[in-house]
Amino acid sequence: MTNPTAAMLVIGDEILSGRTRDSNAHHLAGRLDAYGIDLREVRVVADDRDAIVDAVRALSAAYDQLFTSGGIGPTHDDITAESVAAAFDAPISVREDARAILAAHYDARGIELNAARLRMARIPDGASLIENAVSAAPGFSLGNAHVMAGVPKIFEAMLDALLPSxxxxxxxxxxxxxxxRGEGDIAEALSSVAETYPSIAIGSYPTxxxxxxxxxxxxxxxxxxxLDEAEKKVRDLLDEPAS
Amino acid sequence: MTNPTAAMLVIGDEILSGRTRDSNAHHLAGRLDAYGIDLREVRVVADDRDAIVDAVRALSAAYDQLFTSGGIGPTHDDITAESVAAAFDAPISVREDARAILAAHYDARGIELNAARLRMARIPDGASLIENAVSAAPGFSLGNAHVMAGVPKIFEAMLDALLPSxxxxxxxxxxxxxxxRGEGDIAEALSSVAETYPSIAIGSYPTxxxxxxxxxxxxxxxxxxxLDEAEKKVRDLLDEPAS
Known part of the structure; x- marks a missing residue:
């Protein structure tokens, strides 16, 4: 049985300059592993339209699903939505369903839905919305690309909403x-187990x-x-009693 | 003045499965930022020869420098050295200078330099060694690709040795x-500053x-x-006194 494959695209200058340490890739990796989707590649690119378009095209073509994080807020440096739309040659504009979600959220709080906030209602034609249980402004799925926020709490909430679908x-x-023991002492034995069980991925991590x-x-x-067999073989070869 | 550009390639199944959270990319990002090299892209791929070869070729062609981490230990899943060699069409074999470093290290500790450990002396033709002050087994630079260990303490020591060159x-x-204030309240003012100073990258990070x-x-x-001008403009527009 083969699991669906996936890639992630993290978008943001702040990650590449070292100001912020990304946590969304690690969160996604754990969730997909438990869910039965194989994360095969992660890329981090800057807030740069060409870089985003190129990465979205390459990754959405190479894998079954593509998850993105970052760049969908109200400010000038939030260019993910229009870049993903461009990657799929889809028109993008303020969409009524997204606008209504924002209007309800901000009205209830006495906050003005100004032009900047309305940017967050720009959704490509043909995309479906991803619910944001934290701060309302939705993500979206266009083709096999799932566009989510960079703020970890919001990214995680959007992923919760998206994954079951x-x-x-x-x-x-x-x-x-x-x-x-040292890794060099067990490498040979491990290698022989790996050869005997080619369908099992055996990783060795020294610490x-x-x-x-x-x-x-x-x-x-x-x-x-x-797996039971291979584990027994490793323990036997290395004289390690089962824990 | 334009800074040299760089990319990073993180290699390891354990990152993509969510078992391990990579810290080397964040460390490298901060070091390069302080040193005056622009990190433009990070990729994470599995311990898979084709994936490594493709990524090394793409990134070493697109950027001035490429830094890799992971996959240079003694076990069967450590395939980075041979994959990077393949990406540059360079032959690879146990090299005397690397073997001598390992022999001195293990001899001094009464540990056997067995066949598995000798794998760590396989260095592509034409590569220069990167010193490993922690555990001896060297990294290497081949073309513009700098191949370093995945264990953070060793990665950081190798980077210390490499960067000044x-x-x-x-x-x-x-x-x-x-x-x-909310990001939606300041987006418009920020956008006008960004338009006035196109050479300054202005990022907005809500928290x-x-x-x-x-x-x-x-x-x-x-x-x-x-920068002083643009900062003053931001503070004036947003009525924020200088801190």
Missing amino acids: LAHGAARQVRQVEIV SRDGQPLVRILLRGDEVGM | LAHGAARQVRQVEIV SRDGQPLVRILLRGDEVGM
């Missing part, structure tokens, strides 16, 4: 084995605990029986 | 203005403090005089 496979099964070298070995795959 | 421009000057909406405005550019 997307096709998915099974969550990958994962086994973890920790070995208190340390209490000053001792420690390797975290992750086995990931779809078939529980085969 | 690279051409750079001036660190971007940055001004920050915080406004305790909150003590339950109040707060916008962090960043002005970035090369010319101090023009």
Whole structure:
């Protein structure tokens, strides 16, 4: 069984200048892994129309789903919506359904729906809205691209609203084995297990605990029986009792 | 004055599955910003040869420098060195200078330099080594690609060793203005400043403090005089006294 594939595009100068550390890619990665969509690539680009258009075209063509974060607020540097529209050759303008959502939100708070805020109601023709339970201004899905906010709380709320509508496979099964040894000592044994079980992705991640070298070995795959076998093989080869 | 441009390629299944949160991209972004190299793009791909080769080719062609992290350890899933070599059509094999570094390191610790550890001495023809002050096994520069480890402590040490050898421009000057208002209230004024000073990148980042909406405005550019002017204009327009 093959899971749908996905990419993420993070948009924002502030990430590339080091002022802000992105957290949306890591959040998305964990959610997709649990949901059964394979995240294959992440890109971060600046608030630059050409860079966004090129990345959206490349990633939406290469993967089943594309998730974007950032650049859909009311200010001049928020150019994601029009850039995604351009990438799909879709016209974009203030749309009545989005305008009504903003009007209701701001009216209830006595805040003026001015021209800047109305920018957030510009939605490409043919897109469907993604609910924003935090601050009303919606994201949208156009083709296989899902355009969401950069503020983590809003990104996460939009993802909650979006995800149940997307096709998915099974969550990958994962086994973890920790070995208190240097990575160079176990590499050969690990390699032989990887050759025996080509359908299982075996990752080896060196770290340390209490000053001792420690390797975290992750086995990931779809078939529980085969994972059990491979995990046993790793433990046997490395004389590591099952935890 | 134009700064050199750069991209980063983060390599690792563990990032895309959400098991590990990358920190190297954020570290690199801050270091390059202070050093006067413009980071324009970051990509994250899996431990997959074709994905690495394609990304290395695209990014090394599009930018002045390419920094990679991850996939240069001793285990079967460490395929970055051979993939980068393939991207540049360079032969790769165990190189004597790298082997000698590993031999000295492991000999001093009474650890065997076995076949797996020797994998870390495979360096493409024509590459120069990047020193690893933490655990000896070197990174390398091939063409404009700089191949470094994924373990953050080692990545950071390699970057320390590498950076002084690279051409750079001036660190971007940055001004920050915080406004305790909604982003939609200040968008229009901000937009007029952005139009007046096209050479200054003005970013607007909504957040909150003590339950109040707060916008962090960043002005970035090369010319101090023009930045001073633009900052004053923002403060005047928004009635925000200089801090």
